[in-house]
Amino acid sequence: MSHTTQGTLLLSKLGIAFELHPYDYDPEAPRIGLHAAEALGIDPSQTFKTLMAEVDGKPVCVVIPSDAEASMKKLAATFGGKSAAMMKVPDAERLTGYKVGGIGPFGQKRKVPTALDETAELYDSIYINAGQRGLLLAIAPADAAKAADMRVADLTA
Template identity: 75%
Template sequence: MSKTTAATAALQKAGIAFDLHPYAYDPDAPRVGLQAAEALGVDPSQTFKTLMAEVDGKGVCVVVPSDGEVSMKKLAAHFKGKSAQMMKVPDAEKVTGFKVGGISPFGQRKTHPTAIDETAQLYDRIYINAGQRGLLLSIAPDDAAHVLNAGYVDVMAE
């Protein structure tokens, strides 16, 4: 497993501090983020998944707790759109340069408007995919928001 990915290279270039956390990736896990949290012994609400979606047909990135679901209505509203839907897997892999299960918000092939769920602010550090299956990184939420030019937003389904 490589410790340098497009995500870690982007953070290093930006001068952002982070720590790497490899874990045994289970491709058969029903929810990869929850499996990662369990493997690392981290609270699932502190482990964030990176999802690619489309708002009115335009790609966006949303970073949310692995134990929650995104409200497409709230996501569309945040990006001032009428409707939102999850991006199809092949499209998400193409625009990010990462494989599903290893998509990171950092170092994507194409920059997308990004939202981070507001609950990230509850933690000193959050865990996010480092751009490779079986590798998370921990980062200060404000550093993540800064480098992604992202706002904190309530995008979780009730």
């Protein structure tokens, strides 16, 4: 399995430091982010999941702790919209070029407005999907925000 993804290529091109952390992906795991955190022995609140959503029908990407739920109200407000909903799996895969369970915020096929939950700033580094099932990367929150042009906001319920 190659550990090169569109996400790692982008980070390398930008000269942003990151560390790769492969793990055994379990397609049966009810919550991929929590499963990844457990597999790597990392605190779930330091492991961030990447969710694709729509605000007023327009695609957005949000990166939140794997042990939290996104607040649709806060999500809509962050992107200046009225209502938010999770994106359907086929749409998310088509838009990002990644498979669900392997979606990361870096190097997506189409650039969409992206936000990072403010709790990321509590850590020196956070773990985010590298763009492949079974592969996380550790990155400084400020670098993550810069690489994916993310606004930092309170996004969780």
